[in-house]
């Protein structure tokens with residue numbers, strides 16, 4: 434008992450989370466990162482927070498739904514996948530967060546993503562709580578019919594737990610407009626309700642303009658704000674990007690519009706170095722339309738190099754934007770970036786930088802923005818989609834884009850270390 438009393442509250446909760454969630458490395462990593470950064474604040478009022486079990490409540494999901502998805506493939510074989518929806522916290526609004534479809538998905542990954550979503554969603558200033566879901570289903574190489582069969586079977590269980598004012602899922606890795614369309618169709622079939630229960634929908638059935646672009650564009654609006662605040666700009670800067678999916682493509686597009694030269698992108702098998710700057714229209718054709726490997730990009734760009742494996746962070750750049758997946762930028766990568774003179778690292782993906790790499794970059798004076806702030810544009814525009822659905826109206830691309838820009842600028846400006854506290858008017 435005495436030993437317990439001597440332990441700081443943060444250490445106590447970290448130990449508790451580790452022992453209650455063994456074999457969940459990503460979830461423990463995300464909790465450690467957040468609680469370590471909150472430590473100075475918690476320690477100022479430790480006994481009160483302990484009495485109210487604030488950190489235990491913050492780190493324990495409201496609800497974890499685990500379910501089986503059975504579907505039939507094109508050969509007539511029944512397939513079975515594990516699926517999850519973790520409703521983490523709805524203190525400020527309906528649970529909100531994407532659905533990840535990738536063979537690497539585990540409960541640990543969904544919990545880390547749901548946990549991060551609480552803070553990200555609150556940073557947007559919009560009334561959305563945190564949640565996340567997904568499955569170890571691999572959409573790669575599947576026919577449209579197989580994707581549809583999986584999505585319908587997935588929604589046949591999920592619909593019982595969601596609703597426009599309860600929990601509003603969206604896209605993430607492996608879940609784009611096509612999957613959201615199949616999921617929404619099944620939700621309507623099962624419930625008879627036409628409501629804003631999913632975001633990232635097609636424009637003809639309640640989707641918002643600019644949701645496709647939102648995460649990548651938002652990342653660049655915040656990066657631009659960060660550079661401006663340090664007397665710099667993206668104009669003429671060399672930028673390295675990882676990934677070649679939704680976030681990466683629209684980050685590249687906006688970085689180029691703002692005058693940067695993006696020289697890399699990657700997927701799970703290899704990466705491109707294009708010294709002339711990534712041709713984003715070609716990249717869209719390869720990844721969004723044909724859904725094929727980056728080797729196809731190389732075939733159309735004689736000056737570009739294609740390399741197997743990983744290696745984006747060995748390329749010299751001023752700004753690095755990891756936009757693929759968790760833990761894709763490690764300490765060795767961080768050292769290479771620093772030795773090549775990187776000025777800023779802003780996360781497009783969720784937790785792409787390991788804890789060691791984050792600490793190293795910050796110690797070396799690199800401007801670092803965590804995904805919870807820098808990739809919040811996607812979920813922010815999802816919340817704007819919910820508002821449009823509620824009022825049965827559609828806003829123009831320019832209106833949504835301007836609101837996105839304002840939200841990202843606000844996130845940056847309101848959360849500066851040393852910034853004067855803005856008093857609430859209430």
Ligand SMILES: NC(=O)C1=CN([C@@H]2O[C@H](COP(=O)(O)OP(=O)(O)OC[C@H]3O[C@@H](n4cnc5c(N)ncnc54)[C@H](OP(=O)(O)O)[C@@H]3O)[C@@H](O)[C@H]2O)C=CC1
Pocket residue numbers: 535537604605606607608648676677678679680681699700701702756757758759781782783808809811812
């Ligand atoms: N979409 C959104 O609105 C938001 C997404 N995010 C985060 O951004 C990141 C990217 O998401 P998004 O662009 O939507 O997903 P996509 O599925 O559209 O793209 C993911 C990209 O990352 C690559 N990738 C995925 N897993 C791995 C892996 N294990 N190793 C190497 N490369 C990998 C994929 O390559 P391949 O095609 O070969 O699999 C693909 O190029 C994720 O961390 C996601 O959680 C954050 C905020 C919002």
Ligand SMILES: O=C(O)CCC(=O)C(=O)O
Pocket residue numbers: 529530531532553601602603604605632783808809811812813815
């Ligand atoms: O748009 C959304 O609701 C969720 C986006 C998302 O999954 C994320 O921010 O990581």
